[in-house]
Amino acid sequence: MFETDRLRLRAVREADFEDLIALWNDDRIQKMLSTDFVVPLGAKLEKLVREMSSSALFYAIIETKDSHEFVGFISLWDAQTKNRDARLGMALLPSFWGRGYATELLRFVIDYAFRQLALHRITLNVFGNNTAAIRVYNKVGFIQEGVQRKANWGDGKWQDVIWMAVLDEDWEASKQDGPDPKIVS
Numbered sequence: 001m002f003e004t005d006r007l008r009l010r011a012v013r014e015a016d017f018e019d020l021i022a023l024w025n026d027d028r029i030q031k032m033l034s035t036d037f038v039v040p041l042g043a044k045l046e047k048l049v050r051e052m053s054s055s056a057l058f059y060a061i062i063e064t065k066d067s068h069e070f071v072g073f074i075s076l077w078d079a080q081t082k083n084r085d086a087r088l089g090m091a092l093l094p095s096f097w098g099r100g101y102a103t104e105l106l107r108f109v110i111d112y113a114f115r116q117l118a119l120h121r122i123t124l125n126v127f128g129n130n131t132a133a134i135r136v137y138n139k140v141g142f143i144q145e146g147v148q149r150k151a152n153w154g155d156g157k158w159q160d161v162i163w164m165a166v167l168d169e170d171w172e173a174s175k176q177d178g179p180d181p182k183i184v185s
């Protein structure tokens with residue numbers, strides 16, 4: 001439905017749940033997304049993934065534009081109507097990390113969230129050891145708002161939970177002239 005330079009964002013289909021569950025069951029990913037125990041998850045996870053995809057304000061499967069390979073998901077969830085705020089979630093399969101895909105996706109989704117979904121804020125939290133994610137969030141304009149010190153146990157250590165957000169006005173101010181992201185039907 002939506003396209004960036006190299007990726008397509010489309011609605012979730014029944015056939016995607018197997019890929020989504022495998023994604024969440026990859027410990028390199030689950031430990032960055034969850035404050036709960038990182039363990040293999042079956043039916044409970046499937047129920048959760050189905051609920052998350054259907055209740056989110058925006059939930060897209062990411063695939064490569066040229067070969068339609070499953071890359072991951074991106075979502076805006078826990079939307080608050082009055083405050084026009086929503087939480088960002090995303091994960092890509094490790095084989096796609098380090099190619100600038102998250103940066104490309106976030107630039108599109110942030111723009112879409114403010115311009116089309118009329119959000120005022122996008123909020124997220126990220127573990128302090130998630131260097132790649134923090135780098136991307138800073139690059140696309142998220143600003144750190146607070147830190148819950150030593151709030152998550154992972155990899156044998158306490159990790160900070162960092163809260164970040166981008167406001168519509170930050171995004172407006174940072175926008176550079178350029179073509180609008182493409183929307184295809």
Ligand SMILES: CC(C)(COP(=O)(O)OP(=O)(O)OC[C@H]1O[C@@H](n2cnc3c(N)ncnc32)[C@H](O)[C@@H]1OP(=O)(O)O)[C@@H](O)C(=O)NCCC(=O)NCCS
Nearest residue numbers: 032090091092097098099100101102103126131132133135
């Ligand atoms: C976080 C995630 C989405 C990033 O995706 P990605 O497509 O690899 O990100 P990008 O390639 O756009 O950018 C990664 C940036 O982090 C940098 N980076 C990666 N690993 C790093 C490290 N260990 N230390 C410092 N910088 C690092 C890269 O150099 C790049 O920055 P640059 O463009 O300035 O060179 C991906 O790693 C992922 O899905 N992780 C698991 C789930 C997750 O953590 N989700 C977010 C939860 S808050």
